[in-house]
Amino acid sequence: MRLSLLNLKEIIKKYQLTLVNKRIADIVLVNSRLFLFTLKNEKKRFLVDLDNNNPHIGLILTDYNELSLPSEFIAKALMKGTPLITGIELANNDKVIKITTTATDAYYHHNKFYLYIELINAHANMILTDENNKIIVAFYETNLTSPRLIIKTINYILPDKKNDSFDNPDFSFKKYEDEVAQSFILALEKRKKELYGPFLKKYEKKVKSLEKKINKINESIEHANDALKYKDIGDTLLISASEIKKGDTSFQGIKLDPTKSAIENANMYFSKYKKAKRTFETTDAILKQINQELEDAKYYLDVFTYGKEDEIKLLIKNESKSKKETIPSYLPYYINWQNVTYYFGHNALENDYLTFKMFKKSSDVIWLHIKDKPSAHLIINKSNPTNLDLDIACSLLLLKNKLTAGEIIYTSRKNLTRANQLAKVNILRYKSITMHKVNPLAYDLLKREKRVHE
Secondary structure (H helix, E strand, O other), X not given: OOOOHHHHHHHHHHHHHHHOOOEEEEEEEOOOOEEEEEEOOOOOEEEXXXXXXXXXXXXXXXOOOOOOOOOHHHHHHOOOOOOEEEEEEEOOOOOEEEEEEEEEOOOXXXXXXXXXXXXXXXXXXXXXXXXXXXXXXXXXXXOOOOOOOOOOOOEOOOOOOOXXXXXXXXXXXXXXXXXXXXXXXXXXXXXXXXXXXXXHHHHHHHHHHHHHHHHHHHHHHHHXXXXXXXXXXXXXXXXXXXXXXXXXXXXXOEEOOOOOOHHHHHHHHHHHHHHHHHHHHHHHHHHHHHHHHHHHHHHHHHHHHHOOHHXXXXXXXXXXXXXXXXXXXXXXXXXXXXXXXXXXXXXHHHHHHHHHHHOOOOOOOEEEEEOOOOOOOEEEOOOOOOHHHHHHHHHHHXXXXXXXXXXXXXXXXXXXXXXXXXXXXXXXXXXXXXXXXXXXXXXXXXXXXXXXXX
C-alpha cells in the first residue's frame, strides 16, 4: 500500500467530498496506533492508522462499536464538543495531511484547530494545534533532546520535506479502499492481542500441553494393547511347565528369565498383563477428562478468534472463578419432552458452543433459527422430526425471542459452517415454516429448561 505523493493527493481530493462540512461526533483508539473517527450524518468512518511500516488514512464502512482504548489525544480533540471539518489538504506538498476544524465553546466563541496527520514511515504521528499552531496534544511526543520538538504548548513545525521520488502510476483507488478495509480487519486482531495477549498465550500453551498428554496416553494404550498377549504367554508357560527347566533362556520363542522357574516366569508375564489391563481401566477416564479440557481450551481460542470483546470478557471472568462456584458461561440449555430433547442458547457464546462444539458438522440433527433476525439457535436432537416436534421447536424459538409469530428456517446441522463471527453461520440450504401463533404447550415447557452439564 505504498503511496506516492500524487496518489495521496488523489485520495485527499476524493475524501474532501465526504469529510468537509462534517462534524466529528466521536473518536475511538482501536489499537495502539489506529484511530477511527465517527462523522455525523455519514455512514463511512474516517480511519487514521499510524503504523510505522504502513501509515495511511481511509474511509470505511463498519459497525465497530467497541470502547476506545484510553487516550489523552481523544480527550483533547473532543474537548470542544463536536468539531466541524472545514478543510483538508496536504501541507508543505508533503505526506502531511492538514485538517482544519472549528468548534464552539460554552461562550459561543468559534475556535479554529488544526489536525496534522504525518504519514511518514517510521515517524508517523498525529498532532492537534490551536489556530496559532501551538501544540495542544500529540499522539507521540518527542524528548527535549530531539532535533524536532513535538511537545505541548510549543509551536508546531512541519517535518523537513524529503525528496521522495517514488512513483506509483498503476495506483487504483478501488484497490486502495479494499486494502484499507483489509488493514482494519488486521487492526482488530492486533487490538485483541494487545488487550488479551496473555489470555491467548495461556490457552495456546494449554492446547499444546493437552495434545501432548493425549499423544502420550495413546502411546501407553498402544503399549498396553501389545502387552495383552502376555496372558496367552503366561498360560503357555503354565501348561508347558514340566518341559521348562530353571536356567532356560527361551521356550518356543518366548523369552525366559533363567534365574526363575517356569511358574515364576509365567507369573512375571501375568503381572505384565495385569498392568496393561489396569492401564486400559485408568486411562479411559483420564483420556475422557483431558479431551474435555482440550475441547474447552480450543473453544476459548475460538471465542478469542471469532468473538466480540464482551464475549471474551465474559469468558475471562467466568474462567477466573472456581468451577465449584459457577457453571461455564458457554453451556446452553435444554428441554426434554416426549423423548425429544430441544437445545438452545441464551446468547452468542451459548449459541456458538451449541452449534459448533456440542454438535459437529457430522451431527444428524435439525437446527432452527428465526429468518433474517437475531435469534437463539435451537437444535432438535433428532434427524427426522415429526410435524409436532417442529411445531414445538418453532414455538419455543419464538418465545425465547419474545415473539408469538414469525418465519423460522430449519436445516440439518450438516448444512452449516461457521462464519467469521461468533454464533454466525453460513447455510448451504434450508426450509422454512411460517408460524401464525405459538403452541400453548410451549409456555409450560419453557418453565422446565435446564442448563447443560459438561
